Amino acid sequence: MHETSVTKGILSHGDYEAFQQFLQQACGIVLGAGKEYLVSSRLGGLMRHYDIATVGELLNQLHHGRNPSLKTGIIDAMTTNETFWFRDMAHFNLLQQRILPELCDRSASRIRIWSAACSSGQEPYNISMVVEEFLARNRGRFNAMTEIVATDISQRILEAARRGIYCGMSASRGLSAEQSKRYFVRTGDCLEVRPEIKRRVSFRNANLTQGYELLGRFDIIFCRNVLIYFSRTQKQEILTRMARILNPGGYLLLGSTESLSGHSDQFDMISESGGIIYRLK
Numbered sequence: 521m522h523e524t525s526v527t528k529g530i531l532s533h534g535d536y537e538a539f540q541q542f543l544q545q546a547c548g549i550v551l552g553a554g555k556e557y558l559v560s561s562r563l564g565g566l567m568r569h570y571d572i573a574t575v576g577e578l579l580n581q582l583h584h585g586r587n588p589s590l591k592t593g594i595i596d597a598m599t600t601n602e603t604f605w606f607r608d609m610a611h612f613n614l615l616q617q618r619i620l621p622e623l624c625d626r627s628a629s630r631i632r633i634w635s636a637a638c639s640s641g642q643e644p645y646n647i648s649m650v651v652e653e654f655l656a657r658n659r660g661r662f663n664a665m666t667e668i669v670a671t672d673i674s675q676r677i678l679e680a681a682r683r684g685i686y687c688g689m690s691a692s693r694g695l696s697a698e699q700s701k702r703y704f705v706r707t708g709d710c711l712e713v714r715p716e717i718k719r720r721v722s723f724r725n726a727n728l729t730q731g732y733e734l735l736g737r738f739d740i741i742f743c744r745n746v747l748i749y750f751s752r753t754q755k756q757e758i759l760t761r762m763a764r765i766l767n768p769g770g771y772l773l774l775g776s777t778e779s780l781s782g783h784s785d786q787f788d789m790i791s792e793s794g795g796i797i798y799r800l801k
């Protein structure tokens with residue numbers, strides 16, 4: 521282990537290995553070698569808050585279950601919540617131009633969409649914005665009740681997502697001036713998602729490495745920019761379970777740098793309009 525002034529003293533080699541195991545078991549995240557700095561810097565605030573001097577002591581307290589909120593705090597600190605508005609725009613175009621029209625032609629009365637690692641809410645609210653626009657363009661032709669279920673493992677990020685208020689960079693990154701006006705209400709220097717966009721989205725805590733069959737069945741699953749953190753086996757298990765809860769002909773959308781190749785043969789790949797989506801066989 522390369523010790524720096526940050527890791528020195530609070531993270532021994534043995535503790536790093538124990539922490540790697542804990543994190544993979546708790547949320548699937550695989551920490552490779554040489555990430556000691558990341559662990560120390562992300563856990564620093566939490567450890568100071570609970571007056572815990574070393575990662576070994578932190579793990580000890582976890583194992584003895586003396587403080588149940590410690591685990592939540594560690595997961596909040598160790599998850600990477602990077603996201604922005606209309607990320608991988610091709611997916612939202614394909615939702616508007618291909619997937620929703622197809623469901624509309626099937627005369628579906630109810631459409632269920634899952635944003636499986638929703639972070640601070642940009643992804644599920646963007647889906648709702650696309651649905652809103654599709655409804656407006658297809659009035660009288662498309663009457664399906666559309667429900668968007670948004671889940672994440674981090675309690676802290678879900679609270680932010682539920683509020684739907686964005687300030688600073690998160691209020692501008694990926695948004696045009698016209699979109700800000702159309703889908704948000706300005707509150708001081710911040711933007712709040714309009715009620716008609718929020719209404720369609722419900723937020724829940726769910727760990728992708730555990731069972732999520734209770735969420736019900738879906739027509740579309742957005743599982744973007746999260747599988748990259750998991751092991752090959754975890755990825756395969758997650759994709760198999762997702763295939764089970766997708767309705768026939770349902771769609772799966774992964775991040776633009778992620779692919780199904782070698783992980784699942786239950787989907788057909790569709791490459792269209794600059795984006796890739798997967799359709800259940």
Ligand SMILES: C[S@@+](CC[C@H](N)C(=O)[O-])C[C@H]1O[C@@H](n2cnc3c(N)ncnc32)[C@H](O)[C@@H]1O
Pocket residue numbers: 547548549599600601602603604607636637638639640643671672673674677726727728729743744745746749775
């Ligand atoms: C990089 S963000 C991706 C957000 C959004 N899907 C996007 O593409 O912009 C990854 C999210 O996955 C969540 N996450 C990490 N491990 C998870 C797990 N085991 N179960 C559910 N969510 C998880 C993190 O909390 C984080 O909010």
